[in-house]
Structures are given as C-alpha cells and as structure tokens.
Amino acid sequence: MLVVVNAAATTTTTSSWRAHQNGLGGQHPLTPPPRQPERRRRRLGLVFSSKVGSLRASALLLVVVVVAYISAILSTFAAAAATPNCPAPKNSPQVFYREESPNPTVGVKRKCRRGYTETPALSFLLYRPSYQRDAPRVQELLKSFPGAEFCMLFDNTTVEDAPENKGWLKALGGSHMRFLAYTPSTISLTAAADRLLRLTNAKQSILLLDEKALDRAVASDSAWVRGALERFEKHPRLGVISGKRGPAASQHANGLVFETQPGGGPIALRLVDMLIGNAFGHVRYCTASCETSVGGISRALAGRAWSSGWQAASYAKARMGVSKEKCTAAFGDKASQKRAEELARKANEAMAAKSDTSPFQCAAGIANRCKVGADDGDLPIATFVVQYFRRPDRIGYVSTRLREMAKTELIINNDSSGDFPTFIRSLASTKKVQTNVPSWVIFSPDIHEIRGYNRVSRFGNAPVIMALQDDDKPRNSDWVRKALSLLKAKPKLGMIGGLRGRMDTGRSKDKTTNQNMGQKFGPNFKPINTVEPSSGIVFMYAYKVNAAPLIYRRNMFLSLGMFNGNFSCVGEAGIGFDFEYSLRLWKHNYEVGLYYTNFIRPRPGARGKGGTRSSNSAWNRRRRNENFNNGQLYAMYRGWHHAVGTRMAVQLNKGLRSRGGRGRR
Numbered sequence: 298m299l300v301v302v303n304a305a306a307t308t309t310t311t312s313s314w315r316a317h318q319n320g321l322g323g324q325h326p327l328t329p330p331p332r333q334p335e336r337r338r339r340r341l342g343l344v345f346s347s348k349v350g351s352l353r354a355s356a357l358l359l360v361v362v363v364v365a366y367i368s369a370i371l372s373t374f375a376a377a378a379a380t381p382n383c384p385a386p387k388n389s390p391q392v393f394y395r396e397e398s399p400n401p402t403v404g405v406k407r408k409c410r411r412g413y414t415e416t417p418a419l420s421f422l423l424y425r426p427s428y429q430r431d432a433p434r435v436q437e438l439l440k441s442f443p444g445a446e447f448c449m450l451f452d453n454t455t456v457e458d459a460p461e462n463k464g465w466l467k468a469l470g471g472s473h474m475r476f477l478a479y480t481p482s483t484i485s486l487t488a489a490a491d492r493l494l495r496l497t498n499a500k501q502s503i504l505l506l507d508e509k510a511l512d513r514a515v516a517s518d519s520a521w522v523r524g525a526l527e528r529f530e531k532h533p534r535l536g537v538i539s540g541k542r543g544p545a546a547s548q549h550a551n552g553l554v555f556e557t558q559p560g561g562g563p564i565a566l567r568l569v570d571m572l573i574g575n576a577f578g579h580v581r582y583c584t585a586s587c588e589t590s591v592g593g594i595s596r597a598l599a600g601r602a603w604s605s606g607w608q609a610a611s612y613a614k615a616r617m618g619v620s621k622e623k624c625t626a627a628f629g630d631k632a633s634q635k636r637a638e639e640l641a642r643k644a645n646e647a648m649a650a651k652s653d654t655s656p657f658q659c660a661a662g663i664a665n666r667c668k669v670g671a672d673d674g675d676l677p678i679a680t681f682v683v684q685y686f687r688r689p690d691r692i693g694y695v696s697t698r699l700r701e702m703a704k705t706e707l708i709i710n711n712d713s714s715g716d717f718p719t720f721i722r723s724l725a726s727t728k729k730v731q732t733n734v735p736s737w738v739i740f741s742p743d744i745h746e747i748r749g750y751n752r753v754s755r756f757g758n759a760p761v762i763m764a765l766q767d768d769d770k771p772r773n774s775d776w777v778r779k780a781l782s783l784l785k786a787k788p789k790l791g792m793i794g795g796l797r798g799r800m801d802t803g804r805s806k807d808k809t810t811n812q813n814m815g816q817k818f819g820p821n822f823k824p825i826n827t828v829e830p831s832s833g834i835v836f837m838y839a840y841k842v843n844a845a846p847l848i849y850r851r852n853m854f855l856s857l858g859m860f861n862g863n864f865s866c867v868g869e870a871g872i873g874f875d876f877e878y879s880l881r882l883w884k885h886n887y888e889v890g891l892y893y894t895n896f897i898r899p900r901p902g903a904r905g906k907g908g909t910r911s912s913n914s915a916w917n918r919r920r921r922n923e924n925f926n927n928g929q930l931y932a933m934y935r936g937w938h939h940a941v942g943t944r945m946a947v948q949l950n951k952g953l954r955s956r957g958g959r960g961r962r
Contacts, residue, residue: 798843
C-alpha cells in the first residue's frame with residue numbers, strides 16, 4: 298500500500314535548514330542582521346511562532362497520515378472479508394489464470410497510436426449468429442455497450458459462407474475488439490460454449506448460444522444485460538447468472554434467485570474473477586456435465602461455481618419462463634448438491650431481509666463432477682498455433698503439413714482478416730490429413746504475435762503448444778515427435794526453441810540491440826554439441842531462445858501469465874517477448890532448451906507482403922523496439938539478468954552427453 302503525502306508546505310524550510318547545517322547557504326534565512334536588537338526580538342518572536350505553527354502542522358499531518366493508513370488497512374480487511382480467498386476444489390485442474398505476468402515490465406511507457414484494452418469490462422459470446430437475421434441486434438449491442446468485445450464461433454463452415462464473413466467484419470466496423478472463429482468441422486453446443494469462454498479476454502461475459510438468448514439480451518434497451526451487471530456489483534461472489542429460473546426456484550421481487558439448477562440463456566459470467574478464484578482451469582470449462590442444451594450448460598457452470606466458492610443465480614421476470622430440466626451431474630454426489638442448495642437458501646433469505654446483500658462462505662465439502670465431452674474430437678497431443686498476415690501462398694502448405702500427424706490441432710490467427718475462401722478450402726481438405734481434431738482459423742483485428750499467441754493458446758485444447766509464423770516450412774513431422782520426447786524426458790523443461798538460442802556469456806554489450814555479446818546457437822551460428830541422454834536427440838539448454846517455432850507447455854504458460862503484452866503496442870512486432878518468457882521460466886526454476894527442427898528456411902533477403910522485414914521503415918521500427926525491450930530486461934530482472942540466469946543454463950549443460958557425432962539432428 299502506498300500513502301502519498303503532500304509535503305510542499307515544508308519543503309522550503311527543510312531545504313533551507315539543511316543548507317544552513319551543511320554550511321552551504323551562509324547565514325540561515327531566518328537569522329536576523331546584526332545591530333538591530335528591536336527587529337531581532339520581533340524576528341525571534343516570529344521565529345518562535347513559525348516553529349510552533351510548523352509543529353502543529355506536522356502533528357496534524359501525522360494524524361492525517363495515521364488515520365489514512367488505518368482506514369486503508371480496515372478497508373483491505375473489509376474487502377478480504379467480502380471476497381474471501383477460497384481454496385480450489387479438490388478435483389479442479391491445477392492450472393489457473395493470471396491476469397498479469399508475475400514479473401510485469403518495470404518502467405515501460407509506450408506511446409501507442411492505436412488504443413487497445415487488454416482486458417475489456419464486457420464481452421458478448423455468440424454461437425452461429427446469422428448475419429441477415431442478427432446483424433441489427435448486434436449493432437444495437439455495439440451502441441449500448443461501447444468498448445465491449447465480440448467473439449463469434451461458426452462450425453460447419455464452407456466457402457459459400459464468405460459473404461457472411463464479409464458482412465460480419467463490416468457490421469463490427471473498425472472495432473479492435475472482435476474475434477471470429479471458424480471451423481469446417483461439426484462441434485457440439487457444449488464444445489462451442491467451452492471454446493467461446495476461452496476466446497474472450499473480458500472480465501465479464503454474456504454467453505449467447507441461441508437466437509432466443511440474443512433476443513433477450515437486446516430487448517428493452519438491453520435491460521437484462523444491464524440488470525445482470527448491476528447484480529454482479531451488489532453481490533461480489535456471484536459468478537454465474539442465467540436468464541431462466543430453475544424448476545425449484547421461487548420468484549424474488551428484484552428478479553434474482555440464488556439456486557443450483559438455473560435455466561437457460563442468456564448466461565452472464567464474472568469470468569476473470571472466477572478464473573483467478575479457482576473456479577475453472579484453462580483446459581476445459583466443464584460445460585458438458587449436464588445435458589447438451591443451453592439450460593444444461595447453465596446448470597453445469599452453476600455447479601462449477603458452487604463447488605469452488607462462488608454463487609450462481611437466475612435473473613428473470615415471470616414472462617421469461619421456468620426451465621423444467623434438472624441436472625444432478627454437475628455435483629460429485631447428492632450430499633454436495635444438498636450442501637449447495639443450503640447455501641443458496643441462506644443467500645435468498647438474507648437477500649429477502651436486506652434486499653441487496655447475501656452472505657457468503659467457502660463451499661467446503663461440495664464436490665464437482667467435471668465431465669469433459671469427447672464431441673470436440675479426442676484431446677490432441679499438440680496444438681499448432683500459427684501467426685498469419687497476408688501470405689495467401691502459404692495457407693495451403695501450412696494447413697496440410699501441420700495436419701499430417703494424428704491427434705494434433707491446428708489454429709491459425711489470421712491477423713489480416715482476409716483470404717476467407719482460401720482458408721476454409723484448405724482446412725476442409727482431407728488430402729494427407731491424419732488428425733480427426735477440428736482445425737480453426739480466427740479472424741483477429743491485427744493484434745500481432747504476442748496477443749495472438751496468448752489468445753490462441755487459451756483457445757487450444759492440447760497440453761503442448763507449438764507456435765509458428767506463417768513463413769515457417771516444416772519438412773515433416775519429426776520435429777514434433779522430438780519435441781514431445783524432450784518434454785517427456787525433462788519435466789521441468791518449460792519451453793524449447795527450434796530456431797536459435799543464446800547464452801549471455803560475453804563481456805560486452807551490443808549497442809545496436811542492447812544485449813550481451815554472448816554465443817548464438819542454431820542454423821548459421823554455433824552448432825549444438827550436446828545430446829539429451831535418454832532420447833539421443835541433439836539438444837542443449839539455452840538461456841534465451843528465438844521464435845519461431847516455440848514449443849511450450851500450455852499449463853505452465855498460462856499459470857505464469859503468458860507472453861508479456863508490454864513488449865509491444867497492439868499491431869506491432871513484439872521483439873524480445875520470447876527472450877522475456879525464457880528469462881521468466883528460468884527465474885521460476887523451470888528450464889529452456891534448444892534443438893534442431895530442420896525447417897526449410899526462406900532464402901536470405903526474401904521478404905513477404907507482411908512482417909517486420911517487409912520494408913526499411915518496418916525494419917527500423919523493429920530495431921528500435923528490440924533495443925528498448927532488451928534494455929527493459931535488465932530493469933525487470935535487476936541483479937539477476939543476465940549473469941545469474943546464464944549460469945543456470947551453463948550448469949545444466951554439463952549434465953548432457955557430448956554429441957560426438959551420435960546425436961540425431
């Protein structure tokens with residue numbers, strides 16, 4: 298806690314006194330001139346009065362500071378009491394969201410020309426909206442909630458859907474807060490809800506899974522949405538609000554009823570707080586625990602809330618109807634369900650007595666049955682995430698080569714929002730495809746690689762993320778098998794680079810890049826001369842690795858805060874984000890490595906239509922950003938970067954086997 302005190306009133310006296318004491322100012326400003334006794338007596342009286350006044354002012358200032366300090370402490374305790382830190386349920390995934398990196402950048406002040414909100418206050422999540430039918434409703438929401446994020450998901454996509462895609466991009470305008478995900482495959486309603494919840498960045502979300510839910514969200518100037526958001530403010534532990542009452546719920550005067558079996562949509566979620574508060578893991582959101590319907594998803598989310606220290610409720614007027622469906626599968630057993638129902642009853646009684654408050658206690662003893670449906674394809678072993686910008690000639694190669702291995706998932710972040718027919722045609726093709734897991738393309742508003750990788754990594758399902766650029770050309774799938782073998786052999790290995798790596802062992806600094814003049818390893822630089830003993834794969838520990846490809850454990854990546862968004866403005870290259878995450882892994886006692894992928898590399902000097910090397914001005918911006926970000930690493934990891942971290946990698950390399958010509962490249 299920081300207490301700011303205005304000391305302007307005492308600055309002059311204090312500085313003058315220090316100058317006098319140090320012999321720097323000659324006579325003290327309050328010392329009278331000689332040979333004027335009467336004036337001297339008067340001045341002494343003034344001095345005495347001023348000293349008394351200063352003491353009184355100081356005493357008053359001290360009282361103000363103490364009162365402010367005590368008030369701050371009391372308010373902190375009050376906030377803690379209002380939102381207790383409840384433990385995670387026993388069967389929760391041990392991976393939880395962090396809104397900020399554990400090591401936020403120190404002192405970064407970028408003058409970004411384009412505004413962007415990393416974590417918007419509100420998002421609307423829509424499944425299969427029809428442009429012809431729903432565009433006017435969506436535009437009403439845009440006007441009513443400026444700054445809201447819009448995420449849409451479409452399955453069974455064909456090339457004929459290009460006009461719909463073009464229409465939605467136009468309807469959402471120049472908004473930098475819209476994300477449209479497409480797959481040619483068929484997925485279930487529960488899988489769609491799960492994916493949408495992982496696509497958004499917003500603190501609070503409105504899940505709209507059918508046409509009726511969208512109609513209710515827009516009706517009467519979005520009265521339901523506004524009412525749900527107001528109830529989130531009044532009830533700090535309320536996590537899920539459904540638009541239909543459950544079968545056993547009674548009507549309350551203000552429309553809100555705490556219950557364990559709420560009905561259908563719309564569904565409002567206090568998403569970020571629940572993620573931080575251990576309600577969900579990032580692998581799946583357990584939306585498939587009940588029947589495959591909007592009401593079933595609502596009940597599954599409510600069960601997840603009650604079992605992890607949050608509350609669920611319905612907010613509906615009588616004309617919205619009552620759901621007749623009931624689901625007990627959201628809870629681990631009948632005793633857990635009864636415990637949750639008891640908590641809901643007490644909350645309703647308190648709300649009836651006080652009208653706007655409800656008690657809360659951690660949900661000890663409430664088990665949750667988190668059922669993950671297999672209707673979104675089997676859980677893949679790896680998710681390929683590709684950052685794309687205006688390279689249509691590479692779409693076919695990437696979408697074919699990266700689906701040649703069984704049980705892998707491909708997600709492309711299309712930052713240029715074009716080439717819809719080419720993407721859908723390529724992803725729908727089954728030629729040489731071995732995987733049965735749906736592949737996706739996400740139309741993003743030019744957010745660039747840091748934010749693209751972060752969002753798409755959450756959207757993916759596999760425990761291992763393999764991040765590539767659109768100009769990467771794998772020869773085959775051997776690099777995938779090698780990476781998975783290395784991760785299996787090295788449990789603390791958090792990230793592997795497949796391009797180049799650095800060891801900051803130099804004695805000087807490169808002024809053009811602001812980094813240590815150490816050794817570089819990889820293609821066209823020093824070879825890797827060690828082998829991982831159990832697999833025989835050519836491998837070394839590296840202090841820092843370059844993108845791309847980058848292979849990282851999804852759980853570790855999410856729990857450590859993902860790539861640092863402070864390393865670029867939105868839409869600009871984040872040079873050095875790979876180095877910063879490398880350092881962060883080492884700092885948290887994880888490991889970073891380097892191996893050979895043997896990708897087909899573009900010829901030197903080749904430039905595409907996009908990227909940071911496409912023009913001299915783009916290259917100069919890249920250089921400036923690189924210099925600045927490398928300098929920030931020393932501020933972020935003061936006293937640790939680069940010497941301490943490099944020694945960790947050097948020491949681990951001593952335990953590897955010398956290559957000696959026996960390693961597999």
